[in-house]
Amino acid sequence: MKRCIGLCLLTLLVAACGSDSEITEQTIVQQYMDDELALLRGEAIYEGSCASFCHGLTPEIAGEEYGSAANLFDCQWKYGGSDEEIFNTVVTGVVGTGMVGFGSNFPEGDSDLWKLIAYLRSKQMPCEEPSQSSQNSQDSIEQY
Numbered sequence: 001m002k003r004c005i006g007l008c009l010l011t012l013l014v015a016a017c018g019s020d021s022e023i024t025e026q027t028i029v030q031q032y033m034d035d036e037l038a039l040l041r042g043e044a045i046y047e048g049s050c051a052s053f054c055h056g057l058t059p060e061i062a063g064e065e066y067g068s069a070a071n072l073f074d075c076q077w078k079y080g081g082s083d084e085e086i087f088n089t090v091v092t093g094v095v096g097t098g099m100v101g102f103g104s105n106f107p108e109g110d111s112d113l114w115k116l117i118a119y120l121r122s123k124q125m126p127c128e129e130p131s132q133s134s135q136n137s138q139d140s141i142e143q144y
Contacts, residue, residue: 027083028083028114029083029114029117029118029121030118032114032115032117032118033118033121033122035118038115038118039115039118039119039122041108041112041115042112042115042116042117042118042119042120042122043119045106045112045113045115045116045119046116046119046120049102049106049116050072050116054069054098054099055069055070055071055072056069056071069098069099072120073120073123073124073125074124074125075124075125075127075128079094083114083117083121086117086120087110087113087114087117090102090113090116091103091104091113
């Protein structure tokens with residue numbers, strides 16, 4: 001009898017613990033950000049495909065020495081800053097700019113592109129939330 005009551009209490013305890021906590025799955029980019037080899041692969045792809053030609057090798061010089069090419073390490077994403085939007089921009093390119101579409105022409109296909117995005121995220125400068133006063137100033141400017 002004691003064993004049956006103990007088993008019932010244990011079952012209730014496990015059920016109660018499971019309902020309070022939500023388990024969220026990591027995105028593929030988050031998984032790669034936790035994987036040192038994936039980040040090294042993303043860095044190699046960035047250096048070979050993006051840095052030398054358009055975007056700059058490091059966050060410190062990106063955009064400064066490369067003219068109109070976007071700094072990929074800041075928080076300013078003109079064509080969408082979500083992982084999926086970045087993925088689509090790299091695949092399809094941006095019409096009217098020097099950004100050509102790479103398609104899935106990386107050696108390991110889409111996997112390499114996700115690793116590249118993880119590398120960019122791992123080196124991205126912290127994004128500052130606008131203060132209320134600067135937001136109010138920006139709203140005033142935009143009204144004119």
